[in-house]
Amino acid sequence: xxxxxxxxxxxxxxxxxxxxxxxxxxxxxxxxxxxxxxxxxxxxxxxxxxxxxxxxxxxxxxxxxxxxxxxxxxxxxxxxxxxxxxxxxxxxxxxxxxxxxxxxxxxxxxxxxxxxxxxxxxxxxxxxxxxxxxxxxxxxxxxxxxxxxxxxxxxxxxxxxxxxxxxxxxxxxxxxxxxxxxxxxxxxxxxxxxxxxxxxxxxxxxxxxxxxxxxxxxxxxxxxxxxxxxxxxxxxxxxxxxxxxxxxxxxxxxxx
Amino acid sequence: xxxxxxxxxxxxxxxxxxxxxxxxxxxxxxxxxxxxxxxxxxxxxxxxxxxxxxxxxxxxxxxxxxxxxxxxxxxxxxxxxxxxxxxxxxxxxxxxxxxxxxxxxxxxxxxxxxxxxxxxxxxxxxxxxxxxxxxxxxxxxxxxxxxxxxxxxxxxxxxxxxxxxxxxxxxxxxxxxxxxxxxxxxxxxxxxxxxxxxxxxxxxxxxxxxxxxxxxxxxxxxxxxxxxxxxxxxxxxxxxxxxxxxxxxxxxxxxxxxxxxxxxxxxxxxxxxxxxxxxxxxxxxxxxxxxxxxxxxxxxxxxxxxxxxxxxxxxxxxxxxxxxxxxxxxxxxxxxxxxxxxxxxxxxxxxxxxxxxxxxxxxxxxxxxxxxxxxxxxxxxxxxxxxxx
Numbered sequence: 257x258x259x260x261x262x263x264x265x266x267x268x269x270x271x272x273x274x275x276x277x278x279x280x281x282x283x284x285x286x287x288x289x290x291x292x293x294x295x296x297x298x299x300x301x302x303x304x305x306x307x308x309x310x311x312x313x314x315x316x317x318x319x320x321x322x323x324x325x326x327x328x329x330x331x332x333x334x335x336x337x338x339x340x341x342x343x344x345x346x347x348x349x350x351x352x353x354x355x356x357x358x359x360x361x362x363x364x365x366x367x368x369x370x371x372x373x374x375x376x377x378x379x380x381x382x383x384x385x386x387x388x389x390x391x392x393x394x395x396x397x398x399x400x401x402x403x404x405x406x407x408x409x410x411x412x413x414x415x416x417x418x419x420x421x422x423x424x425x426x427x428x429x430x431x432x433x434x435x436x437x438x439x440x441x442x443x444x445x446x447x448x449x450x451x452x453x454x455x456x457x458x459x460x461x462x463x464x465x466x467x468x469x470x471x472x473x474x475x476x477x478x479x480x481x482x483x484x485x486x487x488x489x490x491x492x493x494x495x496x497x498x499x500x501x502x503x504x505x506x507x508x509x510x511x512x
Numbered sequence: 513x514x515x516x517x518x519x520x521x522x523x524x525x526x527x528x529x530x531x532x533x534x535x536x537x538x539x540x541x542x543x544x545x546x547x548x549x550x551x552x553x554x555x556x557x558x559x560x561x562x563x564x565x566x567x568x569x570x571x572x573x574x575x576x577x578x579x580x581x582x583x584x585x586x587x588x589x590x591x592x593x594x595x596x597x598x599x600x601x602x603x604x605x606x607x608x609x610x611x612x613x614x615x616x617x618x619x620x621x622x623x624x625x626x627x628x629x630x631x632x633x634x635x636x637x638x639x640x641x642x643x644x645x646x647x648x649x650x651x652x653x654x655x656x657x658x659x660x661x662x663x664x665x666x667x668x669x670x671x672x673x674x675x676x677x678x679x680x681x682x683x684x685x686x687x688x689x690x691x692x693x694x695x696x697x698x699x700x701x702x703x704x705x706x707x708x709x710x711x712x713x714x715x716x717x718x719x720x721x722x723x724x725x726x727x728x729x730x731x732x733x734x735x736x737x738x739x740x741x742x743x744x745x746x747x748x749x750x751x752x753x754x755x756x757x758x759x760x761x762x763x764x765x766x767x768x769x770x771x772x773x774x775x776x777x778x779x780x781x782x783x784x785x786x787x788x789x790x791x792x793x794x795x796x797x798x799x800x801x802x803x804x805x806x807x808x809x810x811x812x813x814x815x816x817x818x819x820x821x822x823x824x825x826x827x828x829x830x831x832x833x834x835x836x837x838x839x840x841x842x843x844x845x846x847x848x849x850x851x852x853x854x855x856x857x858x859x860x861x862x863x864x865x866x867x868x869x870x871x872x873x874x875x876x877x878x879x880x881x882x883x884x885x886x887x888x889x890x891x892x893x894x895x896x897x898x899x900x901x
């Protein structure tokens with residue numbers, strides 16, 4: 257867990273209602289994420305965690321509401337404004353979403369080429385640095401198909417970090433990983449949050465990861481289509497009396 | 513960017529107002545770089561080439577960076593410092609960094625990737641050409657082996673199916689037959705009609721010169737029955753259905769659905785290949801009949817347009833058409849259908865990994881199907897010749 261979270265919000269979600277056609281997934285959801293915070297969105301399957309994340313990164317248009325990233329509304333931003341917001345965020349998708357026809361170096365350089373005018377050598381050096389940060393030094397010329405599941409996720413984080421984003425969104429980072437690899441990934445998140453002061457927004461339902469990294473969590477619920485609890489994970493475990501929250505946190509006994 | 517030349521051995525490179533680098537040639541082969549300001553993506557990008565060129569040119573035994581005045585630094589700035597360090601160290605020379613703020617030093621440690629790894633060594637033009645030819649040859653041999661073993665597997669299992677026809681998924685078979693057959697009637701008929709019109713029209717121009725234009729009907733009928741009808745319809749099936757089979761099975765392979773079938777004790781060939789193989793083999797003769805029929809109608813229309821009565825045209829086609837030609841064509845379609853469906857399924861089952869794998873399988877299915885159709889047609893031509901059919 258990061259030692260301190262700066263006070264000012266870097267993300268503000270206001271009255272967000274999201275739906276697929278007539279089916280409302282989340283209704284009137286509002287919350288703030290502070291600068292430097294490791295923020296976890298959790299909840300059971302089908303409660304709209306990933307849907308919320310995809311609205312926060314501007315992939316989907318909500319029915320109503322807005323998502324302010326560092327003061328700019330990603331929902332309505334277009335052209336240069338949208339590029340300016342995208343410059344501030346990096347996303348790691350659930351299965352990595354690395355481009356299979358490119359090696360790791362090219363995967364990372366692609367983002368740098370899009371957003372910067374740096375010389376090719378500089379981009380190469382930066383790509384190698386990012387791979388080092390996630391513990392993948394020496395794998396620059398490997399293709400994604402040559403990597404294990406955990407390595408793919410690390411490489412995806414390296415690509416997401418390519419342009420030094422202020423915020424990293426991670427969708428189910430621990431899904432499909434063994435506990436050791438999952439714990440290594442948690443350590444990486446903590447290291448990046450501490451040293452690089454990156455704000456993390458993580459969608460997960462892995463309790464161990466939540467306890468390990470989260471400064472604050474929100475819990476979504478499918479029935480009420482919104483947030484049923486907010487706070488530090490230990491607070492939710494020990495003091496929240498909502499039956500779903502209790503059930504969620506007590507299922508493994510909780511605690512570190 | 514502004515480049516300043518100072519007196520003596522002192523040079524300075526500055527970029528906008530964000531960062532500046534002073535070069536000082538000291539005694540004992542030491543080059544001192546004094547970096548000040550904010551070394552960000554913009555300034556580091558601009559300084560990159562100049563700085564590395566100057567350091568390289570100096571051939572300094574020791575590069576000493578004074579970072580006392582460095583206020584801030586992003587990944588690109590760290591990249592520049594690390595590049596200087598790596599270049600010195602790979603040449604067995606020294607690199608020293610002084611005065612770097614604690615948090616920036618931590619960043620530098622975090623990001624330092626060490627010496628670069630090398631991409632796979634290129635073997636040069638001749639070597640790599642030989643390597644590619646070798647790979648392609650081995651690939652072809654593997655493909656051939658694959659086709660033979662798959663054909664053997666299918667035939668062996670087909671015998672089992674003949675003994676227990678209830679094992680076939682009849683529902684799926686009819687569904688595939690509908691998609692590959694009934695849904696394709698329109699395009700097959702349209703192409704048949706157009707081929708009939710074009711053949712008749714082109715032949716009429718040439719044969720008219722000899723007053724033999726009535727025999728256009730004979731020519732088109734025999735060509736459609738024996739060759740073009742089966743071939744064109746098989747090509748359409750290859751492009752519509754072989755690709756669809758490969759894409760469908762390829763996606764299932766990527767989604768591990770085929771692995772799931774195997775672990776559930778269900779044979780993928782029995783479950784997925786047979787419905788497609790049987791449907792493909794069954795619908796191609798039927799589609800060919802539509803193709804030929806519409807081809808003859810197209811030919812008839814052209815003949816009427818150039819002055820023959822419908823009765824004369826009909827009688828001529830009726831005279832030219834014989835059951836031997838018709839059935840020699842249809843026998844081919846049974847083989848073409850099996851080839852097209854089988855190749856589509858095989859390519860789908862052999863789909864690799866990655867985003868382009870399904871696309872590759874689809875392309876290979878269509879190309880292999882077309883080649884197989886033409887090769888099989890050549891074999892039929894020889895066999896029919898030997899049998900005097």
